[in-house]
Amino acid sequence: MYLCVCRAIREREVDAAVRAGARRPVDIFRACGKSPQCGGCVPELRKRIDKTIACEQAAEPSLLAAD
Numbered sequence: 589m590y591l592c593v594c595r596a597i598r599e600r601e602v603d604a605a606v607r608a609g610a611r612r613p614v615d616i617f618r619a620c621g622k623s624p625q626c627g628g629c630v631p632e633l634r635k636r637i638d639k640t641i642a643c644e645q646a647a648e649p650s651l652l653a654a655d
């Protein structure tokens with residue numbers, strides 16, 4: 589599913605970018621080699637970033653200690 593329609597950025601690309609260290613929507617665009625257009629996807633990107641981080645922390649609780 590596309591989270592950013594303008595730039596055709598899919599959920600799995602957002603997840604991969606977050607796993608690589610992206611923490612803000614702008615980081616997602618950079619990781620995908622794209623730039624924002626309308627910005628309408630930013631709230632959904634933020635939700636997905638938070639969800640992916642939460643899933644990673646749940647899978648590896650030791651990551652919490654590193655923060």
Ligand code: FES
Nearest residue numbers: 592594625626629
């Ligand atoms: S939907 Fe992402 S920039 Fe428009």
